[in-house]
Amino acid sequence: MLGAFLFAVALPKLIELELLPYEFYLISEDHGLMSENLVANQDETFQFIHSITPISVDIATQVTDIVARVTPAVVGVENIQTRSFNFWDQAVYDGGTGSGVIYRKTDDRAFIVTNHHVIEGADQIEVILADDTRLIAELKGSDLYTDLAVLEVDGTDIDVMIDLGNSELTKVGEPVIAIGNPLGLGLSGSVTQGIISGTQRSIPQDLSGDGLADWQADVIQTDAAINPGNSGGALINMSGQLIGINSMKINQAAVEGIGFAIPINEALPVIQELESVGFMTRAFLGVEAYSLIDVPKAEWQQSLLLPDEVTGGIYIQSVEPFTPADYAGLQTYDVIVELDGEPVHTIVDLRKFLYQQKGPGDEMVIKFYRSGEAEEAIVELTKQ
Template identity: 60%
Template sequence: MAVLEVPADQIKVVAEFGNSDKLKPGEPVIAIGNPLGLTFSGSVTQGIISGLERAIPVDINQDGTPDWQAEVLQTDAAINPGNSGGALINIEGQVIGINSMKIAQSAVEGIGLSIPINYAAPIIEDLEKTGEVQRPFMGVELASVNEISAYHQENTLKLPKEINYGVAVRGVQPNSPAAQAGLQEYDVIVEMDGEEIRDVVDLRKHLYNKKKVGDDMQVKYYRNGQLEETIMKLGGETL
């Protein structure tokens, strides 16, 4: 995502942001974009909101394992290559989403996906104010316990037999927030701020959606079979 600066004297109308949290399935929407390039620039398609909070797995580090879930709006308004970045607009002319992708399979028709504007707005505000986006930072390398063999869960992580979930710490950066909070390699995080953490996706959603740089975060983890607790003061990293 980028924020562009243009001369104000060339702008006559500015689109207003709506509230994507208030959307309901069945609401009419309009998608604007440039499908297939400039030949069809400014194309407008119409449809409805087909679904809310659709979770789409995303492989951030390209290791073949999803480590994030993008929560998107589903619409049947036609979204084609070139539409990405275009506006999804409600009946009042407010921007309620940013067109992102579609599911392109022979057996699938009319499933377009859009980033809710309430997710995008904080990023836009950060870019406008500082020219960069900062996210909370722990300073750890992680792996979901459900991707680790039962042998290593028991013998390396030393987890109790009834614990088959959580996030294993594979490494801790020196002087990072995690290091200062006392976390070590092979600790297994199972709870943050009272919220159960079952895998890496849960951890990142809690960290990025509910915390800010400088916040304190309560972390519960297993070490050598014992449940322990610490408070971590989150740092920041620039994206």
């Protein structure tokens, strides 16, 4: 009530008596400013003009500092392919673009990690730096299962490398930044921000295109926007460290904000082997096998003669001659249920056990069923 009184009664009276220590302005009908003292005589020169001074505001934040520091280490990767129609005619076309991350430099050479599917089928690979410089890249190595590839380029003009973090320390809800080239090089260096939505996610992947899962990728889930072209780009923590290689997203109309990155702790051993050897050295068994769950349940007992206690496993479709499986005596339609005492239920279980826990020259105990009887065999694995 006191405020209303002062505003409605006291203030106009003080203005009328010119007791205020400043000039009071009215808004004219043409929206110009004029002094109360000049309302009666508009011909007088208006002497007092309130000037507007621009103010510089510092909007630097932790995110902008990280982006400025890290962006030069994120590059574009262009897949160039050629197709020959006859001896003279060739067609050259863009096989797609993606992203990559400069993770190491030695002398005048720089090394970049990207996704296998970004460079797959390329006849030539070009790397585009943050300043639009194009460099011809040499493919050091690539791996289908981990979806990783390593490139080497001339590092003379490269002086920024990314710092590697520890993906095992990531927590759900932790803020992260994704940097890459969504939808091509026209949007290069795009930055999105989100959080860690989940750690240690296992995503089934159909690598052969037959509609069956061939592998399970262990990934970090994030809601930071990841789109085509972001593949191979960087997932950064708030210390500016690389914790993941952006790899894929769920692309469905009803799904939003579900993207995945390969954890750097999982990727680093693969990167090092691809850089030094050119391929992944993995253990080899020598069977063509399928998950038991892909066989009609009625056939489990009628054809494979499995007892009721068997709830999953891998049935052998064929055994390659002169392989560890052949030397160990495995046969067609044997059903593998355990490896070194660990139960296996799908072909993905078998691959992950061979590729992640075994190496060439290792022995492995296989428990399997043949004609309804449980048996064991010891195999000595070789190199794939």
